[in-house]
Amino acid sequence: MTRDASAHEKPHRRTDLLKIGLPVAALIIAALGCQALASPSPPMSPTASPSEARPMEPPGVIDEEDGVVPDGTTVFDTDVPAVTRLEPALLAALRRAATDAEDDGVQAFRVTSGWRSEDYQQQLLDEAVDRYGSEEEAAKWVATPETSAHVSADAVDIEGSDATAWLSRNGSAYGLCQTYANEPWHYELRFEAAAHGCPAMYDNPAQDPRTQR
Numbered sequence: 764m765t766r767d768a769s770a771h772e773k774p775h776r777r778t779d780l781l782k783i784g785l786p787v788a789a790l791i792i793a794a795l796g797c798q799a800l801a802s803p804s805p806p807m808s809p810t811a812s813p814s815e816a817r818p819m820e821p822p823g824v825i826d827e828e829d830g831v832v833p834d835g836t837t838v839f840d841t842d843v844p845a846v847t848r849l850e851p852a853l854l855a856a857l858r859r860a861a862t863d864a865e866d867d868g869v870q871a872f873r874v875t876s877g878w879r880s881e882d883y884q885q886q887l888l889d890e891a892v893d894r895y896g897s898e899e900e901a902a903k904w905v906a907t908p909e910t911s912a913h914v915s916a917d918a919v920d921i922e923g924s925d926a927t928a929w930l931s932r933n934g935s936a937y938g939l940c941q942t943y944a945n946e947p948w949h950y951e952l953r954f955e956a957a958a959h960g961c962p963a964m965y966d967n968p969a970q971d972p973r974t975q976r
């Protein structure tokens with residue numbers, strides 16, 4: 764940026780230094796410095812984000828039919844595809860657990876995500892890449908449409924610390940296990956958990972062999 768300018772100025776400055784002595788030269792150098800700072804330099808070109816770099820795709824409407832969950836949805840809802848399209852065994856276990864949790868004073872488990880279409884999963888992945896800055900970081904939070912347990916209807920995200928605390932204490936009896944240490948809301952069915960307890964969690968989805976392609 765300023766290198767060209769100072770290289771250009773150097774011969775003159777040397778001559779001036781000899782002629783006019785140090786105090787004035789110091790002022791000139793200071794002035795030159797200011798000038799260099801003030802001179803317009805090319806702005807740092809921002810790295811284009813992945814979404815900008817990608818060609819525009821027609822904006823598909825992602826809605827409840829893709830698994831978007833309306834506020835207030837619980838595991839007992841019968842008309843929300845994100846819930847009703849879950850694997851029947853997972854949904855049955857969730858409803859059994861939620862019923863028993865209510866006896867312990869825990870409100871009906873609220874669902875923030877369940878089954879998702881591939882399009883919805885891709886949208887979430889694109890958003891995560893934008894948010895976290897790289898596909899590698901995004902993979903710690905969002906799986907691809909090909910590997911997501913939400914797309915295969917095998918995972919549910921439960922909202923509310925009461926519910927997730929209850930599930931972390933009692934879920935294994937129903938086969939309901941937290942899968943990832945960084946996602947206390949994400950539960951999947953592990954049939955063996957009732958007898959043997961839940962398997963060890965992965966740190967995050969990127970550590971899960973199922974998400975490797």
Ligand SMILES: [Zn+2]
Pocket residue numbers: 876913918919920946948949950
């Ligand atoms: Zn999840």
